Amino acid sequence: MNITIVGTGYVGLVSGACFSEMGSTVTCVDVDEQKIENLKKGILPIYEPGLENLVIENHKEGLLRFTTSLESAAQECDVFFIAVGTPPDEDGSADLQYVLQVARNIGRVINSYTVIVDKSTVPVGTADKVKKVVQESLDKRGSDLEFDVVSNPEFLKEGAAVNDFLSPDRIIVGCDSPRAIKLMKRLYAPFSRNRDKLITMKVRDAEMTKYAVNSMLATKISFMNEMATICERLGVDVENVRKGIGSDQRIGYSFIYPGCGYGGSCFPKDVNALIRTSRDMGVEPHVLASVARRNSLQKEVLGNKIKERFGNDLCGKIFCIWGLSFKPGTDDMREAPAIVLINELVAAGATVHAYDPVAMTQAVGEFSPSFFQENRLRLFKTPYDALVDTDALVLVTEWKTFRQPAFQAMAKVMRQQILFDGRNLYDPGEVQEHGFEYHGIGRNFGGNLSGA
Numbered sequence: 533m534n535i536t537i538v539g540t541g542y543v544g545l546v547s548g549a550c551f552s553e554m555g556s557t558v559t560c561v562d563v564d565e566q567k568i569e570n571l572k573k574g575i576l577p578i579y580e581p582g583l584e585n586l587v588i589e590n591h592k593e594g595l596l597r598f599t600t601s602l603e604s605a606a607q608e609c610d611v612f613f614i615a616v617g618t619p620p621d622e623d624g625s626a627d628l629q630y631v632l633q634v635a636r637n638i639g640r641v642i643n644s645y646t647v648i649v650d651k652s653t654v655p656v657g658t659a660d661k662v663k664k665v666v667q668e669s670l671d672k673r674g675s676d677l678e679f680d681v682v683s684n685p686e687f688l689k690e691g692a693a694v695n696d697f698l699s700p701d702r703i704i705v706g707c708d709s710p711r712a713i714k715l716m717k718r719l720y721a722p723f724s725r726n727r728d729k730l731i732t733m734k735v736r737d738a739e740m741t742k743y744a745v746n747s748m749l750a751t752k753i754s755f756m757n758e759m760a761t762i763c764e765r766l767g768v769d770v771e772n773v774r775k776g777i778g779s780d781q782r783i784g785y786s787f788i789y790p791g792c793g794y795g796g797s798c799f800p801k802d803v804n805a806l807i808r809t810s811r812d813m814g815v816e817p818h819v820l821a822s823v824a825r826r827n828s829l830q831k832e833v834l835g836n837k838i839k840e841r842f843g844n845d846l847c848g849k850i851f852c853i854w855g856l857s858f859k860p861g862t863d864d865m866r867e868a869p870a871i872v873l874i875n876e877l878v879a880a881g882a883t884v885h886a887y888d889p890v891a892m893t894q895a896v897g898e899f900s901p902s903f904f905q906e907n908r909l910r911l912f913k914t915p916y917d918a919l920v921d922t923d924a925l926v927l928v929t930e931w932k933t934f935r936q937p938a939f940q941a942m943a944k945v946m947r948q949q950i951l952f953d954g955r956n957l958y959d960p961g962e963v964q965e966h967g968f969e970y971h972g973i974g975r976n977f978g979g980n981l982s983g984a
């Protein structure tokens with residue numbers, strides 16, 4: 533099958549690489565010329581485990597191509613995917629300008645019956661808007677070509693995106709046209725071999741499903757963060773509570789880790805977009821509004837704990853931050869809790885030493901250049917170099933490489949042995965045995981050390 537994917541970011545590139553891996557011929561289109569030139573040379577714009585190999589091998593085989601020209605990609609194309617960004621608008625709603633611009637351009641270049649698939653996360657009703665602008669472009673050409681618009685939201689997780697795409701839990705296809713459904717079934721058949729994973733529904737139902745999934749996951753996280761805050765006041769260890777509730781099969785262990793807030797390009801923007809949609813429909817989204825509010829507060833938790841311990845004036849203090857990306861396995865720093873924390877620490881007069889296994893290049897663009905010029909924020913090549921002469925270590929992103937650090941060696945190079953564990957990654961007892969003062973999220977472990 534011949535596929536064109538417009539938007540070669542996290543979703544577009546992973547989808548393109550995985551479709552080509554299954555034998556389809558894929559053309560990835562993007563407006564970013566540098567990105568496309570780099571991809572042709574095998575230089576990837578993002579870090580995603582397993583992706584580089586798929587891209588390079590399938591590009592070599594001629595199954596995966598890159599271009600900035602939608603027109604050239606449209607030759608003999610069976611299906612177009614729209615995978616461009618839908619960033620938040622000022623009022624929280626999803627900004628559809630890129631999606632609709634692509635739809636308009638597709639209407640200008642198609643030359644036979646085509647299926648146009650919305651893969652970007654878009655509010656309910658967007659497929660109708662896409663249909664309208666494609667039709668307008670065709671009308672301008674005086675063309676009576678037929679096309680269908682399908683909603684096929686993407687559920688991949690950054691850090692595990694390739695595996696998620698190759699072995700999805702389910703494939704949601706929102707579509708009213710039997711002809712388009714037939715094509716989508718054929719397209720996804722290689723990803724559905726052990727059981728039929730494709731669930732068809734109406735377009736609007738599919739659009740809503742994506743928002744409901746992300747809102748549900750964000751709700752679990754914010755719920756647990758709220759439990760952690762209550763536990764802290766009550767003298768209860770939230771980690772024991774987590775194990776206690778996770779073992780209930782109706783709840784499960786996933787997405788109930790207390791921490792310093794969720795980030796990324798999806799949860800914050802999708803929860804806010806659904807809040808906006810809901811209000812536009814005259815429904816006050818009480819749960820969703822609380823989920824978003826709790827998360828904003830949670831991103832401030834580490835900064836507050838540090839100030840409680842050291843005072844509001846942090847002049848002269850140096851903090852070491854481990855982990856900058858919004859979660860392990862990705863270099864994506866969009867809405868990362870580390871951004872809130874570092875801005876807060878620097879504003880209070882502190883100096884920050886930071887290390888991340890893959891997000892250092894991204895980090896440079898996330899902070900004011902003055903932070904670097906004035907040496908208020910310094911990035912280090914190893915986690916241990918970043919620790920030298922610091923007053924505390926703050927674990928923000930739970931990369932595997934941070935799981936079992938050499939506490940004894942760390943204690944020797946630090947000015948003070950204090951650890952703020954923003955992901956409850958460490959056993960407080962073990963950390964204390966090495967002479968560290970431990971601060972976690974919702975942890976009360978005196979006399980009942982975890983693991984004891």
Ligand SMILES: NC(=O)c1ccc[n+]([C@@H]2O[C@H](COP(=O)([O-])OP(=O)(O)OC[C@H]3O[C@@H](n4cnc5c(N)ncnc54)[C@H](O)[C@@H]3O)[C@@H](O)[C@H]2O)c1
Nearest residue numbers: 539540541542543562563564615616617618630652653686
């Ligand atoms: N990142 C994720 O984990 C994830 C997961 C599921 C769904 N989504 C959704 O998928 C969509 C894309 O997300 P992303 O993270 O891949 O975004 P991204 O920012 O990484 O990539 C978007 C790409 O689209 C390109 N682009 C913008 N306008 C264009 C145009 N007119 N023509 C061609 N290319 C254009 C940009 O240059 C960029 O390369 C969003 O709606 C997002 O919510 C993202």
